[in-house]
Amino acid sequence: MTYLELHGLEVSFDGFKAVNGLDLSVARGELRCLLGANGAGKSTTMDLICGRTRPTGGRILLDGRDITYEPEYERARRGVGRKFQVPSVFKELTVRENLDVARSRHPSPLRTLRIFTGPALDDRVAEVVELVGLDDELDTRAGYLSHGQTQWLEIAMLLVQDSALILMDEPTAGMTIQETRKTSEIFNRLRGRHTLIVVEHDMAFVREIAQTITVLHQGRCLSEGTIAQVESDPRVKEAYLGSGGITHA
């Protein structure tokens, strides 16, 4: 069953069409990888879905509802979560406070004014904190975490936000091999419960997690299918001619 649909999505920056008539449909519970060279429009597509960028044409449907012109916080409330390329946690807040902000069940100020979070964590947060191994750092300011821990915190924040659709922009950037493996384990566990769209350059990681891959090229969908199908697609070969195919991109 289709959860997210993009119809002829288009955005132009001063005449340059970063995304140019993109059609994409992602089923509920699917894990979709977006591949493509630099400038193919991967991150822009993510920005369009989460509302950071406004499209100049086309439509975005989430669960059948048109969200093309909704502000980003409305989309977040509908279940669109986003992890950015550059780790963006709240550096001056502690790990606990970061998670508290991410746990946004009741986002209205009228509600949050009456919520006083005690030292105890709610079950979901406790579970996630243990999963990513930050249980000893709850009172550490996020600014003092190592790079790897910062990545984990951000993933933990996405998990406690509990979005139905999670958009990940290069989740394993800067991670060690072990950390990448742990991330792919987490992703495989999320599959089914959440819908995931992942932009990733690390092909080993993609092989580990991907069912369906969409290859973008010049703001359009170039090819779609399993890794084997995409790799053998002549259009992909042509687009990547000279760079030795997509797996070496």
Added chain:
Amino acid sequence: MPAADTPVAPRASMTRTKSHAQLAAYLVFCVAILAVPTFVDDAFLLNKYARYLALGLAAAAISLSWGYCGILNLGQGVSFGLGAYAIAMHLKLETSPIHTGSGGLPDFMMWNNLDSLPWFWVPFQSGAFALAAGVLLPGLVAALLGWFMFRARITGVYVAIITLAMLVVVNLLVVDRQAYTGGFNGITDLAWLQVGGVEFDPYGPAFYYLCAGSLSVCLLLGLALTRSKAGTIMQAIRGDGERVRFFGYDVAAYQILAFSVSAAMAGIAGMLYAMVLEFAAPTFMGVSLSLSMVIWAAVGGRGSLLGAAIGAILVNFMQGSLSEAFLDTWQLLLGAIFILVVVFLPRGLAGLFEAGFERLSRHRASSAAGGGAAVPLDTRKGA
């Protein structure tokens, strides 16, 4: 509060100790300022201290918007002045018929050839209306301005510029509309506030208690606000407002909340200030006073309501005792203090205090734990 009996987090007690210490600091301060009249009889000193407390409240208000939510309001004088004029209008009408002409018309209106009380002055004959207006009017004006600014996603230095421009405009307007506002002289020769048979003589203990009580209540309510989840979200917005949106929060709503609560607090401060000086003048809405408030908050520590209030009290205390010696150079001296604080103490005096506390509690924790990590929670509670 959710049940805190089952601490899932091993270091929960650390946070708890810190938050208890913070609450204790606020309570000690409140008790201390409320105890002053038991030791001070001098009416002149009490009046002076009451004035410092009013300014302390104005600085605490700055800390709420700037320190917690990253909104640098250089036009706090608008709120402060609205509060001051609201109460001054009432207290001027209360002097009838001494400083007013026949029909209860304030003296400056007579000089400006008005022959009836302007419609917007009429409700200020009621003290309750004036007190409510002194809080709500600044809050509403700020909410309206905030609605335009924050919906349009204006942030950072542009907010500072807009609020400063707003201040200058309001100031010009008040000076220009002489017949309604007393113009350059402001509203002078005020009566004393009377509430329920109590008369608040600005040189008496009752008025001092009014100031100390207002500051205490505002500080504790402000502390509750900053401790709530909404307070955490405001701090997250200060760090990265863009990111907060993607968690589903309407960032503008939180900014408007912080901005207008801060303005309402400044309105109360303005009311007290007008009462303590027994007049309200356009200088209350002057650029110089508004910038000074920001400096006081920075000196005390903008990240702490209490710190900012103490900063204002300390700087004004210094000004009170030094400005006679440095009459012409006081502003210069204040500027120098500001630069020194920004360079050496970016989190102000409160930051210094917090760093000391953190070091102390870490030291205690490590000596209690004997260098090990496996300490039962119960023994740490008192640490």
